[in-house]
Amino acid sequence: MNDRLAIVVPCYNEEEVLPISMPELLRVLDDLTAKKKISADSYILFVNDGSRDKTWELLQEGHEKDARVCAVKLAKNCGHQSALIAGLMTAREDADITVSIDADLQDDVAVIEQMVDEYHNGCEIVYGVRGSRKSDSFFKRTTAEGFYKLLASLGVKTVFNHADFRLMSRKALNELAEYKETNLYLRGLIPLLGLKTGQVVYERKERLAGESKYPLKKMLALALNGITSFSVQPIRLVFKVGLLVLLICLGAAIYAFISYITGYVERGWTSLILSIWFLGGVQLLAIGIIGEYIGKIYNEVKHRPLYHIETVLKEDKM
Ligand code: UDP
Numbered sequence: 001m002n003d004r005l006a007i008v009v010p011c012y013n014e015e016e017v018l019p020i021s022m023p024e025l026l027r028v029l030d031d032l033t034a035k036k037k038i039s040a041d042s043y044i045l046f047v048n049d050g051s052r053d054k055t056w057e058l059l060q061e062g063h064e065k066d067a068r069v070c071a072v073k074l075a076k077n078c079g080h081q082s083a084l085i086a087g088l089m090t091a092r093e094d095a096d097i098t099v100s101i102d103a104d105l106q107d108d109v110a111v112i113e114q115m116v117d118e119y120h121n122g123c124e125i126v127y128g129v130r131g132s133r134k135s136d137s138f139f140k141r142t143t144a145e146g147f148y149k150l151l152a153s154l155g156v157k158t159v160f161n162h163a164d165f166r167l168m169s170r171k172a173l174n175e176l177a178e179y180k181e182t183n184l185y186l187r188g189l190i191p192l193l194g195l196k197t198g199q200v201v202y203e204r205k206e207r208l209a210g211e212s213k214y215p216l217k218k219m220l221a222l223a224l225n226g227i228t229s230f231s232v233q234p235i236r237l238v239f240k241v242g243l244l245v246l247l248i249c250l251g252a253a254i255y256a257f258i259s260y261i262t263g264y265v266e267r268g269w270t271s272l273i274l275s276i277w278f279l280g281g282v283q284l285l286a287i288g289i290i291g292e293y294i295g296k297i298y299n300e301v302k303h304r305p306l307y308h309i310e311t312v313l314k315e316d317k318m
């Protein structure tokens with residue numbers, strides 16, 4: 001087969017894992033090329049997402065040693081999703097298939113071959129799905145699984161236990177490029193493309209070295225983005241809560257009126273203060289949720305680019 005594969009790897013401060021993952025990924029390319037499943041000019045595209053350590057130097061060294069190590073340098077840290085899209089959109093120009101994978105190789109590189117097989121069977125998108133989450137901490141596992149369930153209950157279609165380890169054909173990438181949104185949550189977007197998809201199951205491993213670049217804060221931000229970019233249910237919820245509170249209020253008014261005409265007047269200072277605080281809280285919450293969506297609209301309307309590419313290390317002809 002003469003399909004050119006590009007493995008896209010976002011990297012943020014990954015100096016500790018690159019010396020291990022780079023040769024490993026090159027071995028995958030060697031193997032697949034030898035089996036004639038991909039063309040010999042397939043390559044790895046690392047995206048340096050504004051790292052502050054030696055990541056870029058390591059990538060430059062790697063490129064000098066082996067022309068199949070290519071790299072894009074973003075002008076500053078733009079976050080995992082934007083780094084990924086930067087890599088995918090760059091690879092789209094000359095690769096027939098892309099596989100995106102994290103630099104720490106927690107995802108099993110051995111299944112890349114199965115992904116390519118699925119592509120040859122006619123799939124345009126192949127999801128890598130985790131068989132279990134044994135390698136994740138209890139906290140990460142429960143929060144992540146709870147989050148996927150929440151998304152499903154809000155009506156967002158996602159592939160359960162699939163992160164950003166996936167194969168996409170050029171056709172799929174061209175379709176993806178039509179989605180011009182600034183608030184990027186790729187895992188939610190890709191099922192919308194409606195192309196023929198496949199799945200491969202693998203066991204997720206521990207990080208090879210270094211520590212997670214997804215601290216709780218970034219995880220929460222991604223989760224919130226996932227929900228608010230794909231579902232208006234939270235705003236509806238605000239409406240429903242408002243309605244409920246109004247009904248309670250009506251009940252209270254009727255009760256107060258009856259007590260008034262029967263001559264029994266409650267003193268109830270506590271209940272008064274409590275209801276004021278309660279309503280104040282509900283209102284602030286509601287405004288907060290609506291504000292979140294307005295903030296999204298604000299960002300979308302500006303239509304700013306998601307990333308800026310500083311340099312690309314890649315030969316035109318390999
Ligand atoms: N990453 C990135 N930019 C960021 C944060 C992370 O490009 O701002 C990359 C990181 O280098 C890695 C991938 O995203 O290749 C996933 O990050 P990590 O493995 O730390 O996340 P976890 O597996 O803990 O969820």
Ligand code: MG
Nearest residue numbers: 102104106207
């Ligand atoms: Mg990881």
